[in-house]
Amino acid sequence: MLRPKVKPVLAYLVLIVPSSLIILGFLWLLITSFSTRVEGLQSLGWTLNNWRFLWESPFGPQYPSIWAVTLNTLVMSLIMTLIVVVVSSLTGYALSRMKFPGRKGFLSLTLILHAFPSVTLLIPIYFVLLQIAKIPLIGRDVPLLGGFGYNTIGGVALVMVAFQLPFGIWIMKGFFDNISWDMERSALIDGASRFKVWWQIIMPNIKPGIAALSIFSFLTAWNAYLIPLTFTAGRAGKSAVLSLYLQNFISESVMTEWNAVAAVGLFQLVPVVLFFLFTQEALLNIYGGGKKGGV
Amino acid sequence: MKRLFLLMLIGCFVVSGGLITLGQDTETVTITVRCRAKPPMEDWRGNNFILAAEGLNADLEAAGDPRRVEVVIIQDNIDWGPYVTEFVLSYGAGEEPDIWLTGHEYIGVQAEAGRIIALDELMKEFPGFNNVIDSLWESTSYKGEIWGVPQDAEARPLYFNKALLGELGWTANEIAALPNNIEKGEFTLNDMLTVAKEAVDEGVVADGNGFWMRPSNGPDFTALYYAFGGETIDVATGKLVFNEVAGLKYYQFFYDAAQIYGSMGGLGLGWGDAWHPGVSGSKVLFWVGGTWQWAEWAELFLKDLGGEAYMWETFGIALIPAAEQGGQPNSLTHPMAYLISSQCEDPDLALALIDKVTDYGPNTRHAIASTHLGILNGQTEYKFYKDSRLLSETLYMLDYTTFLPNNPYWGPYSTITYEALAAVVGDDFTPQEAVEFVVDGLQRELGDDVIIR
Structure with missing residues (x-):
């Protein structure tokens, strides 16, 4: 019989582990979109250049x-x-x-x-x-x-x-x-x-x-x-x-x-x-x- | 006073009526131009028409022609399959572009289907087309008529890595002499494989990286088939041809390359993630590519290392070697061509626009930006063209060039012959089995439309 405090911790663990994989994916996406290059989740240089499609066409006028x-x-x-x-x-x-x-x-x-x-x-x-x-x-x-x-x-x-x-x-x-x-x-x-x-x-x-x-x-x-x-x-x-x-x-x-x-x-x-x-x-x-x- | 007011009123009516009439005298014609272009290198394929429209409208005005042209450009880097499907579907819906840029090998299919028009008669009114290099018209002709205007040309040369040859012990003079030796037929395809094998054995390149062709089916392979004496078209009947003897030599070459000479490891790789990084990253000794890729490597892959300056130090360019000593080296040109839809309501204006972009200035802009070869006589003398070292140094390759045939059945022919090639490279077929596979496949798919020799 698990103690009452252990149960929710276990439940959270079960939820956090698979969720973290998805969150990591989104985090990578976010970091990559603002980086010149990335290694894993580490940005090797921040830039807004990847978002320039918002104010100019990246493929010409x-x-x-x-x-x-x-x-x-x-x-x-x-x-x-x-x-x-x-x-x-x-x-x-x-x-x-x-x-x-x-x-x-x-x-x-x-x-x-x-x-x-x-x-x-x-x-x-x-x-x-x-x-x-x-x-x-x-x-x-x-x-x-x-x-x-x-x-x-x-x-x-x-x-x-x-x-x-x-x-x-x-x-x-x-x-x-x-x-x-x-x-x-x-x-x-x-x-x-x-x-x-x-x-x-x-x-x-x-x-x-x-x-x-x-x-x-x-x-x-x-x-x-x-x-x-x-x-x-x-x-x-x-x-x-x-x-x-x-x-x-x-x-x-x-x-x-x-x-x-x-x-x-x-x-x-x-x-x-x-x-x-x-x-x-x-x-x-x-x-x-x-x-x-x-x- | 009343009379004066009346006169002014009449004057106003006359002037405004005249202005309205003048306004109505011009009729705007929208010409849609559809191009496949890799940005930013090939953007001039479509963008030249914007400048051309200005010139044409001035011409129309001067000639008293009431029409004025408005150009709509649709340009992207969509894959060839969807690009052709799009034209066919949009033609059925009456939504197709007036001017469609495509590879010349699609002319046969589209001409047979009645989706494009023959241009011979219309072209007589535009003498500027006489400047196009004669041999290029061959690529846009089908059943004795011209169906498209060449837009660009290119050479598909043999590239070699000078640094890696240096590591193999070649002297600077030997490396510099290689293109000349190839042109004279002294350095053959088999000599190339021998050097490739040596590079693999000495660990200069990894196994499989001695010599590469493109990673997927495409025109380059046909150049090597021609090198072994192969033919693709029967001039008299216009039917496709497959030579068994040449085919056997061709497949034997690729079988040996992959199984004995540590080459052809690039087949099946992705273009952007592996093939381009492989060849531009000095991991491959010899490879066949296109001159337009020079601009891509400089712009997209090697900019950090110095772009073209680095490339001139590291890479060399030559014709594709002859198959035998003293034989003829070659290259293959796959000209893009502007075609005009048969549903275009003003084909004369569409052709007038094409005439404007088929000129030294516009074509040279595209040639320089994309490292495609010029298509006009004397273009090498044009100030801005001759400033490009690559274009100047490779234009001689057009003297050795070959073409794909304009035949509606080229698609299945190309697929079957490539499948056999992939099988010999993968050691699934012997060369003889590959030839038998091709003969069976072509006869099954094309029946009387192919000649086996």
């Missing part, structure tokens, strides 16, 4: 500024997150609460779609984007998004939505399943419409689920590489996003400036950390909403 690229990435991530959360919530609710023909088949199909490696769908999606580009008003020349066709931020976001939706629908269905029918039934008896029940009764109870899905969707879009690479023209083009911009620093044929890579990597990480900080309360409260065991 013809390259897009990091801020334009960040705006592209942010718009793409927010659009994707918004669509995924809204569509998943509505679909998850319908699948959780309503019985209709093909419900199980639809659920299975979404799971199968999620299992498809995205690379196998790139060419068919390309042709879909070509058709979308021909649709008046939304195909081309939409402010900020560029549109929803090939080589537009909206187009890339749309493709990302398609890949993320199966995951989102299943997650949200799970959260709706955990909400008691009693609450919903009471509201319906009181005369609320189905939409009102969904919006005013159910949605506030699955905030942790919305937060979780938002974070996963945002992170997926923020770090996406293959889809933006395939469906936009040029890592320095009008629709470039951060993951592509970072690749400009890494080349197979010339020496990679890892210090600059570390700085851009950290820069890419900052919004993600901020996003996590603002949503972590909802995330940690993941089973706090609704009543379990409803019919």
